[in-house]
Amino acid sequence: MSRQFAILGLGYFGSTVARELKRHQNQILGVDRDESRVDALSDMLDHAVIADLTDEKALAELSLETYDAVVIDVDxxxxxxxxxxxHVxxxxxxxxxxxxxxxxxxKLLKRLGADxxxxxxxxxxxRVAESLNYHAMVDFIRLGERQFIVEVxxxxxxxxxxxxxxxLAIDRDSLFLVAIKRGEEVIQNPSNDTTLQAGDNLVLMGDLDALREIGKQI
Incomplete structure (x- = not known):
């Protein structure tokens, strides 16, 4: 189902978010004080507005409370x-x-109530530091102080x-193999009999120390 998003500020970050959300068939309002930025995205946006993002009256006219979320990118x-x-x-x-x-x-944005x-x-x-430290790491998500999901x-x-x-020398008490990504295929909760192939990416979830141990095998 289509959702509605307002993107306030159409710099590189804001315009990238707008394009990706539109690619997923959402309704997008784009606002920037720079006319050239608005014009560059006008064919893609459902609503394009040139406005000063610090002007409370101008923002009030956009009915931002009706949107599912507002993204703010003031370069x-x-x-x-x-x-x-x-104001938002x-x-x-x-x-x-x-x-x-x-x-x-x-810290200021958090104190002002940004979600x-x-x-x-x-x-x-x-991400760069982690990838350099663990050369095979593709991506990771921090779940807590010592809990991570990693793709290697x-x-x-x-x-x-x-x-x-x-x-695989996996400590089953502290580490779980969530999936194997093989090209476009995702093998969820792979069994012990699942063979490993060159080019596979392993998606693992668990304790930091256990992840470091598995990293030594790679």
Whole structure:
């Protein structure tokens, strides 16, 4: 079912979010004070508006409270981002996602009531560090202080040493093999008899220490 989203700020981040949401057949309102940005996306947006994102009256005319969520991306301007978030919150938006540019900005947005604060530079830095530390890691999700879901690539060494899931040295009490991604196929909850192939990605969930141990095999 189609949902409605308002994207306030059509910089690289905001426009990317707008395109992806539209690709999933959602209804998109795009707003920016830069006419060229609005014009560039006008054919894709359901509603395109040129407006100052710090102008409370202009924001009030957008009926933001009727949208499923509002995404705020005010490029490089902390004051404008904070003012916009404050107004959107006071106007009764159901859910606010805001982009932060620094630690201080992140804290301010959280205090103003943003439901989700996205900090791309920090998140990307963490992912790069983890991928460098564990060279086979493709992606990860932190579930708690020591609980993670990770996706790792199999290597020739792992496939040669462990022909099947049964031969993976997995501590079953602290680690669970959720799925194997094989091209476009996803093998959910694979059995012990499932063979491993070059190019497989393993999706694992569990304790950090157990994940480090399995990482030594890869």
């Amino acid at each position: 490089g301007n902390l004051e404008a981002s904070v003012i916009c978030t404050l 919150k006071e106007l009764g938006a159901k859910e606010i996602w805001a982009k932060a540019h620094s630690d201080a900005h992140y 989700r604060v996205i900090y791309p530079e920090y998140d990307a830095g963490i 690539e199999t290597t020739e060494r792992l496939v040669d040493n462990c022909k099947s899931v049964a031969k």
